[in-house]
Amino acid sequence: MSPRRPYDVAAIRALFPALARTLPDGRPLAFLDGPAGTQVPQAVIDAYRDFFVQANANSGGDFPTSRAQAAVEDAAHRAAEDLLNAPKETVKFGANMTTLNFQLSRSLARSMKPGDEVVVTLLDHDANYNPWRLLAEDHGFLLREARVRAEDGTVDMDHLRSLLGPRTKIVATGMSSNAIGTINPSAEIVAAAHEVGALSVLDAVCSAPHYPIDVQALNADFLLCSPYKFYGPHAGLLYGRLELLERYGRYKVRPAHDQWETGTASYESQAATTAAIDYLAWVGREFGDPADAAPLSGRRGEIRAGLKAITAYERTIARRLIDGLQAIPGVKVWGITAPERAAERTSIVSFNAAFATPDTIAAHLGAEGIQVWSGDFYAVNAIESLNLTASGGVVRVGLMSYNTAEEVDRLLASLTTLATSR
Ligand SMILES: Cc1ncc(COP(=O)(O)O)c(C=O)c1O
Structure with missing residues (x-):
């Protein structure tokens, strides 16, 4: 593996044709629905x-x-x-x-x-x-x-x-x-x-x-x-x-x-x-730290380095999202939120708001092209354990290798608008 260059989300996005989709008014779609299934690169x-x-x-x-x-x-x-x-x-x-x-x-x-x-x-x-x-x-x-x-x-x-x-x-x-x-x-x-x-x-x-x-x-x-x-x-x-x-x-x-x-x-x-x-291996070759491949070599090492680069990137945008959500009055983020425990969670971030149901929030965001899921996502017992079944579960934002800080900011702005309108 050659030495890495900084994680370039624009270069990654260029591989995924679906990410160019827009609403009829030209606003881009933000694919924050990845945990239910990701978009695919052209090679796929x-x-x-x-x-x-x-x-x-x-x-x-x-x-x-x-x-x-x-x-x-x-x-x-x-x-x-x-x-x-x-x-x-x-x-x-x-x-x-x-x-x-x-x-x-x-x-x-x-x-x-x-x-x-x-x-x-x-x-x-x-x-x-x-x-x-x-x-x-x-x-x-x-x-x-x-x-x-x-x-x-x-x-x-x-x-x-x-x-x-x-x-x-x-x-x-x-x-x-x-x-x-x-x-x-x-x-x-x-x-x-x-x-x-x-x-x-x-x-x-x-x-x-x-x-x-x-x-x-x-x-x-x-x-x-x-x-x-x-x-x-x-x-x-x-x-x-x-x-x-x-x-x-x-x-x-x-x-x-x-x-x-x-x-x-x-x-x-x-x-x-x-x-x-091979896409994950490509991320490793382009943006991975060769030291992260160890102890593996060849494509196994590239995939490992690629996923480590993805983890590090997703952690930065997940932090931005969690901080932004917690700054909106009435929003509760579930699971691990402390920065020092970032390694104990993925970039799947779920929340509730006092000002609207999960379905209402997902529909509001969806109308702006910000695609998220609401409900229990078949994690029936988990949602029950959090005592959220009767109130419609949670809103889930999935940050993947191709998502951006701008998409996080768009979601936060749209949610703030909904909060203040109520
Ligand atoms: C954690 C987890 N396990 C299992 C499944 C089910 O996977 P599949 O759709 O391939 O049956 C999902 C799908 O969302 C999932 O998120």
């Missing part, structure tokens, strides 16, 4: 299109387009392995995280007997809660739920540890909250799971766009994420320790060669996922 669009022109065949044929398909599939798996620092052949593509997690949970049922326990947290997206809740219901397992501390939106780790014991067989936790941005101590949770002989499952869906994920450093047994959250297409990724994938893979048709990738895959999405991961 090109990869998708190129697949259909060059490689649109099923797998295993002895003819040119099927050979091209095989190359696409191989490249995508190598890219996903580089993204997660995963050993070869341990990453599987699927429809999305939710579908993969239902498949994983059903497959792991074979490792358990009635009365065994699964531990989850109440901070997480329902895709990392309900598959385990339904599994427990179907097989006579016990679901144990770690509480959220409402003061700072963190998982109560003492409570989580108190739930672990000889009957615990699976500990399934999010790496960071899609609702309020809290980063969980995942390596610590994995170690605690292993101490009692349980398997760990990590939901990295809304972490993967914001900071490097290293399954080897985490010592994770399973990890899931979704390319459409990190500048790629709609798809899902599952990492599993090789011996576990081999032991528990089951739900496939007989001629299929893979235990986990069922049916005909979306190879076009695999092609586009490679391009999304």
Whole structure:
């Protein structure tokens, strides 16, 4: 890697054609809706299109387009392995995280007997809660739920540890909250799971766009994420320790060669996922600190340095947003807000206001082209834990690698106008 230059958000934005979209009156759209799915660089669009022109065949044929398909599939798996620092052949593509997690949970049922326990947290997206809740219901397992501390939106780790014991067989936790941005101590949770002989499952869906994920450093047994959250297409990724994938893979048709990738895959999405991961590597080459790549090298190091550059940048605009929101009378920002705890949160920032409901605020901002989500974002238990279900949840602002300080200022100005009009 050559020495870095300062993070250039204009150069990044130039790669994403959708960011040029405007309202009919010419005002630019501000894409602050990234945690529900990011925009994609042109290379992702090109990869998708190129697949259909060059490689649109099923797998295993002895003819040119099927050979091209095989190359696409191989490249995508190598890219996903580089993204997660995963050993070869341990990453599987699927429809999305939710579908993969239902498949994983059903497959792991074979490792358990009635009365065994699964531990989850109440901070997480329902895709990392309900598959385990339904599994427990179907097989006579016990679901144990770690509480959220409402003061700072963190998982109560003492409570989580108190739930672990000889009957615990699976500990399934999010790496960071899609609702309020809290980063969980995942390596610590994995170690605690292993101490009692349980398997760990990590939901990295809304972490993967914001900071490097290293399954080897985490010592994770399973990890899931979704390319459409990190500048790629709609798809899902599952990492599993090789011996576990081999032991528990089951739900496939007989001629299929893979235990986990069922049916005909979306190879076009695999092609586009490679391009999304290459975007993260490009950020690393352009703006990453070579020291941040260590101990990894090649594309793995570039991705790591790229995501570290993205973390540092997003932290600056998230600070600006949190400070600005807290300066508006009647606004309450959820989760971790203290500057000295910036490393414990991502740039997903959620808030409420005394002067309007979350839906009203999102509609007001949306009318000005400032795109944010309101509600619970499927983090049903997290919103319930904060006692916000009846009042309509929160407003969520997701700051991604392509968002700007100007967009933050626009949002703050628009919210101030709404506050003073009421
Ligand atoms: C933290 C988290 N986990 C899981 C999911 C579900 O992912 P998918 O849409 O790929 O099923 C989401 C989607 O928003 C999420 O944010």
